[in-house]
Amino acid sequence: MQSHLQAQLYKEDKLRRSDYKVQLRVWFAPDGRIERFELVDSSGNKEVDDQIKLALHNMPPLKQPPPPDLLQPVKLRLTSRGAA
Numbered sequence: 001m002q003s004h005l006q007a008q009l010y011k012e013d014k015l016r017r018s019d020y021k022v023q024l025r026v027w028f029a030p031d032g033r034i035e036r037f038e039l040v041d042s043s044g045n046k047e048v049d050d051q052i053k054l055a056l057h058n059m060p061p062l063k064q065p066p067p068p069d070l071l072q073p074v075k076l077r078l079t080s081r082g083a084a
Contacts, residue, residue: 001026002076007060008077012051017082020048021053024056025073032062038073052078 005026009015020043025035035057043049066074 021079032065
């Protein structure tokens with residue numbers, strides 16, 4: 001899940017070039033779509049936070065649906081060390 005989200009965020013040019021570290025809570029639908037998410041910790045940059053939210057909102061479903069017994073929300077930490 002984390003690698004899927006990280007890979008999708010990396011597709012966004014602004015996020016790929018930005019340095020950030022965020023913690024998320026993510027709820028997945030049975031089909032692997034993101035049903036809901038919360039930024040637990042801000043990146044410290046509102047523009048980057050907004051880009052992350054937009055990317056998560058438009059993210060395609062996981063390639064494999066989550067197991068039915070997955071405890072939710074899933075807590076994830078995403079980081080990027082973009083080129084300056």
